[in-house]
Amino acid sequence: xxxxxxxxxxxxxxxxxxxxxxxxxxxxxxxxxxxxxxxxxxxxxxxxxxxxxxxxxxxxxxxxxxxxxxxxxxxxxxxxxxxxxxx
Numbered sequence: 001x002x003x004x005x006x007x008x009x010x011x012x013x014x015x016x017x018x019x020x021x022x023x024x025x026x027x028x029x030x031x032x033x034x035x036x037x038x039x040x041x042x043x044x045x046x047x048x049x050x051x052x053x054x055x056x057x058x059x060x061x062x063x064x065x066x067x068x069x070x071x072x073x074x075x076x077x078x079x080x081x082x083x084x085x086x087x
Contacts, residue, residue, distance in 0.1 A: 016077075
């Protein structure tokens with residue numbers, strides 16, 4: 001999963017320009033070497049699971065890992081992209 005988020009964040013300009021559309025997810029799946037494992041809908045769903053888990057984490061002690069840091073960066077990218085409005 002770290003590779004997936006790293007790949008998305010390496011191509012954040014493309015993410016913004018395509019507004020997270022199907023073409024973006026096909027590109028990401030290919031770059032993250034996940035295309036044989038997950039189709040674009042599954043890939044998008046996997047990203048959403050981690051985002052929702054991160055947003056709903058209510059533990060009193062904040063644990064930071066490489067993955068949580070990447071997810072946090074993706075959440076910021078997603079919000080900035082949403083704020084841009086439609087393509």
